[in-house]
Amino acid sequence: MKVKPLLRSIATAVLAAVMATGCTTRSAVNAAGEQTLFVIVRHAEKSLDEPKDPTLSDTGRVRAQRLAGLLTGKRVAAVYATGYRRTQMTASPTAQAHGLQVQTYAADIPAADFAATLRNMHPAGTVLVIGHSNTVAAIASALCICVVAPLREDEYDRWITVRIMADGKIWIEETHY
Numbered sequence: 001m002k003v004k005p006l007l008r009s010i011a012t013a014v015l016a017a018v019m020a021t022g023c024t025t026r027s028a029v030n031a032a033g034e035q036t037l038f039v040i041v042r043h044a045e046k047s048l049d050e051p052k053d054p055t056l057s058d059t060g061r062v063r064a065q066r067l068a069g070l071l072t073g074k075r076v077a078a079v080y081a082t083g084y085r086r087t088q089m090t091a092s093p094t095a096q097a098h099g100l101q102v103q104t105y106a107a108d109i110p111a112a113d114f115a116a117t118l119r120n121m122h123p124a125g126t127v128l129v130i131g132h133s134n135t136v137a138a139i140a141s142a143l144c145i146c147v148v149a150p151l152r153e154d155e156y157d158r159w160i161t162v163r164i165m166a167d168g169k170i171w172i173e174e175t176h177y
Helices: 008-020 058-070 085-097 111-121 136-144
Strands: 002-005 036-042 076-081 102-104 125-131 158-164 170-176
Touching (some): 036 136, 058 085, 076 085, 085 102, 111 136, 136 158, 136 170
Parallel strands (some): 036 125
Antiparallel strands (some): 002 170
16 A cells, blocks of 8 residues: 655645636645545446446446445545446445445546546545546546556555645555455
């Protein structure tokens, strides 16, 4: 498990850029000193039932339940997934456990745009984002303003957490679940 703090000056520069575009800043919204925890994972293991839009395999359904279990006790504010069945099925147990609807986002939205929307809409709490092998690292990179290694095609268990503190400090942690 590795944890990397980012320089405050980078976070300050990004917040200044966000302010310049008319977005709400974290310091203005999050005066209570709360943090935002973004959990970014790839959809669980897919089945071989439909090449273009598969469902989850039995292993994938177990992993989706495990994901929901790992977020028990967290104040989950939102759950996001692309419109594909495998991402929706991965997100669903967590959303149901927290009384939320899965919010669908476009798989081809630029990561920087999606990350800006996420930061702006969620100044506190835990936000789960389900993506794909070719989008998870880019979304995490855009959230943490750092480099995140791409996922391998056979990698379904990487758990990336981007923690944005009320003071603007950003931490990233990568592990497996």
